[in-house]
Amino acid sequence: MKPYVIGIDMGGTNTVFGIVDARGVVIASSSIKTAKHSNFDDYIDELYTEVMRIVTANDAVDKIHGIGIGAPDANYYTGEITHGVNLPWPSPIPLARAVSEKFGIPCAITNDANAAAIGEMTYGVARGLKDFIMITLGTGVGSGIVVNGSVVYGHDGMAGELGHLTVKRTNGRLCGCGRTGCLEAYCSATGVARTAREFLEIRTEPSLLRNLDIDTITSKDVYDAAIKGDQLAHEIFDYTGTILGEAMADMTVFSSPEAFVLFGGLSKSGDLLMKPLRAAMERSMLKIYKHDGGPKVLLSELKEADAAVLGASALGWEAKEQPAAPAAPAAPAAPAAN
Amino acid sequence: MKPYVIGIDMGGTNTVFGIVDARGVVIASSSIKTAKHSNFDDYIDELYTEVMRIVTANDAVDKIHGIGIGAPDANYYTGEITHGVNLPWPSPIPLARAVSEKFGIPCAITNDANAAAIGEMTYGVARGLKDFIMITLGTGVGSGIVVNGSVVYGHDGMAGELGHLTVKRTNGRLCGCGRTGCLEAYCSATGVARTAREFLEIRTEPSLLRNLDIDTITSKDVYDAAIKGDQLAHEIFDYTGTILGEAMADMTVFSSPEAFVLFGGLSKSGDLLMKPLRAAMERSMLKIYKHDGGPKVLLSELKEADAAVLGASALGWEAKEQPAAPAAPAAPAAPAAN
Secondary structure, eight states, rough: OOSSEEEEEEEEEEEEEEETTTTTEEEEEEEESSOOOHHHHHHHHHHHHHHHHHHHHHTTTTTEEEEEETTTTBBBTTSSSSSOOOOSSOOBOOOHHHHHHHHTTEEEEEEEHHHHHHHHHHSSSTTTOOSSSEEEEEEEEEEEEETTTTEETTTSOOOOGGGGSSSSSOOBBBOSSSOOTHHHHHHHHHHHHHHHHHHHHHHHHHOOOGOOOGGGGOOHHHHHHHHHOOOHHHHHHHHHHHHHHHHHHHHHHHHSEEEEEEESSGSSSSSHHHHHHHHHHHHHSGGGGGGSSEEEEEEOOOOOHHHHHHHHHHHHHHOOOOOTTTTTOOOOOOOOOO | OOEEEEEEEEESEEEEEEEEEOOOOEEEEEEEEGGOSSSSSHHHHEEEEEHHHHHHHHHHHOOEEEEEEETTTTTTTTSSSSSTTTTTSSSBHHHHHHHHHHHHHHHEOOOHHHHHHHHHHHHSSTTTTEEEEEEESSSSSSEEEEEEEEEETTSSSSOGGGGSBBOSSOOOOOTTSSSBBBHHHSSSSHHHHHHHHHHHHOOSSSSSSGGOOOOOOOOOHHHHHTTTTTTHHHHHHHHHHHHHHHHHHHHHHHHHEEEEEEGGGGGGGHHHHHHHHHHHHHHHHHHGGGGGGGHHHHHHHOOOHHHHHHHHHHHHHHHHOOSSSOOOOOOOOOOOOO
16 A cells, blocks of 8 residues: 555645645645636646655655545546636536546545545544534535445535535525525624624624624634623624534434534634534434433544645545546546556 | 345334345235233244244245344344333343344344335335435334435434424424424424414414314325315415425435435325425525436335335345344444555
8 A cells, every 4th residue: 555645625726735644644735826727737737746746855756545635516426526616617627537647646536524524534533433424614614424434425426515404494694505594604604704793783782893894894803802701792602503503413313423523713612602502402402312422522633724635635545546537538548546 | 145034014003024025025924913012022922923924834934034123213233122112111122132033034123214215225216226315204204314325324323313303493393302393293294283283273264174173183184175175275285395395405415315205194195295395395405406307206116005014124135143232333443544
């Protein structure tokens, strides 16, 4: 078995990548600008050059087992980015095939939250867990569901969008997906900011948050105010944690996970979020799941700076061969994958 | 491979069993009274005698591959009935071990809805599907979730209780589980009867249902009235189908199933239920799942009389050896990074 994998975290602005060993140590990392290339092949060329630069510098040529890529809307089954809304190239983007052909190394791709789940299972707090749900609390709410040791991809590779569970059926907030009442509209960083704006408009009591421009208020502002003892800010966290805890109780009836793993900025809010979250989860949990204290709520142990690359790299260990191009003529023989 | 399995459907009142072949034909069947025996060992003795009677009569001795049992609250991992609330014996009941020891044949058990899902996958409308969700609409609402060809059991064997997804967060109906707003409180046969009572009390228009005793009204009464063109009865089905369709759209974000399979009395209500259900599901479905028309909604093809035995029997094909006496679910192996 070759000792390293490459993890690539591909975003609309930057593509960050690193060489990772089996214990989850990032040996070396670097990045390129995703948006710089109007042509996808040029992007792949630069990615190859820059990745191989650190591979060569670290004496890792011929020591790479596989390449894993985390990217928004990346489909594990097809190896394609189905709708690359923030990317400058026409969709679907045949990412896994392009990378594995260029590098001559097996490549697998999945969306960021699934990559995070695999990262936690391989290197992080979910080591040894076969059934858990990863929830990423960022600009949106993402999820990666692991059942019996495998990520749930669904029949089309699109499973695990728990940020779009409906948590308010009547008068729910409009979500970015076009529907209303989604978890993401309440429990993401932007959801917390929306709650702040709502509370400030509806209510009249004084609050440190009233010193800020209401239109640009962020979840960080709410956190800072709460830490200073601001009552309204505390109530915003109570509201957020309660909705998330109730939703997590509902998620439990699906796959009865041993644990939830939370990741992302909001998950670092400590008791501000966790106290109402745990209370709501306990209150809403179906009795049969309460044995042994119910599903655990764990916080990611991966360093924020490395987490996306680590998560993606973990997929590299399971990368096998490039997915066949859908109904395309036979690809020229790629260099032997090993 | 031996050519037959035994399927046993164990209820609080009756235990029905049959010999089933690989195509899903019930070769012979019979039943005993569950509640007759105050002693569990006596029950197992009679079950053995009566099952072996039909096995012998059908020249099937030494031709039984395995025994599958569907029973409420049966845990696939432990082989036990955890809380046998309708059974006369102390819980947990070591059912799989007792049966496999008595018969000298491998036995596996699971709850009724999981058994139904395996039955549909083995003999029914879900043949060839690797990702689907079975929903049983009976006195309660049960579910069996299949991901990548396997039933989702969760870390403790208790996964797949979609009847207890919360569909009303405020002023939800009290559910049998002690929580409020569960799907089961609306979309089971008893849920439909509750809706009928609510509608009859709140509203004033005439209805055929007003000729009935409001306290004993059933979902069958509502169906009969709707078939006769009763407007209020139609609206009761609209209400039920809408809630179920919205819940199914939410379930989709979890496992992105290729299909839902509906089973049970209510699922035979035809367009009365299916029209509002499909409309709500389409309206509430996250866009990324709408390709190819979205998840299919299929109706069970198994004959009602045979379905429970067939479902249980399908588990007999995968029965291996008796589970060890009360043990925690197997500790997961630490995922080597390969």
